[in-house]
Amino acid sequence: MYQHKLDKDIRCPLEYGLEIFGGKWKSRIICVLAKKDVLRYSQLRKEMGNITDAVLASMLKELISNNIVTRQSYDQIPPRVEYSLTDKGKSVVPILQNICKWSGVYHREDSDNTMIQCRQCDYNK
Structure with missing residues (x-):
C-alpha cells in the first residue's frame, strides 16, 4: 500500500469530510x-459494477477505519462477512443526497451510462 511521505495536514472540516467520503468509490459504496x-x-x-476487488477492499478498509x-x-x-453503515455513516447520507440533488441540476449524463444506483436515486432527478 502507498505510504505518504508527509503526514496529512487537514486544517479545515471540509477537507476532513472530503477525505472521508470523497473520491470516486467511497460515496458510491455509502449510497x-x-x-x-x-x-x-x-x-x-x-x-458496484465495474470496481475491482483490490479497489473495493481498499475503500472498505478506509471506510471501516474512519468508522463509516x-x-x-x-x-x-x-x-x-457483512458490511453495513455505522451511525456515523448513516449521518453522511443526507449530505451525499443533497450533493446529488445539486449535481443533478447541473450535470446530466446519458442515462445508459449512469450507474444503476444513480438511476434509482430520487435525488438525481
Whole structure:
C-alpha cells in the first residue's frame, strides 16, 4: 500500500469530510449500503459494477477505519462477512443526497451510462 511521505495536514472540516467520503468509490459504496442496508462482499461488488476487488477492499478498509462502515464476520462454514453503515455513516447520507440533488441540476449524463444506483436515486432527478 502507498505510504505518504508527509503526514496529512487537514486544517479545515471540509477537507476532513472530503477525505472521508470523497473520491470516486467511497460515496458510491455509502449510497449502495444506505439503500441495501446490509450486504455481503460479493453482493456489494455486484452492486458496484465495474470496481475491482483490490479497489473495493481498499475503500472498505478506509471506510471501516474512519468508522463509516462496519464489518461483521460470522464464524461459520463457509465464512460470512457483512458490511453495513455505522451511525456515523448513516449521518453522511443526507449530505451525499443533497450533493446529488445539486449535481443533478447541473450535470446530466446519458442515462445508459449512469450507474444503476444513480438511476434509482430520487435525488438525481
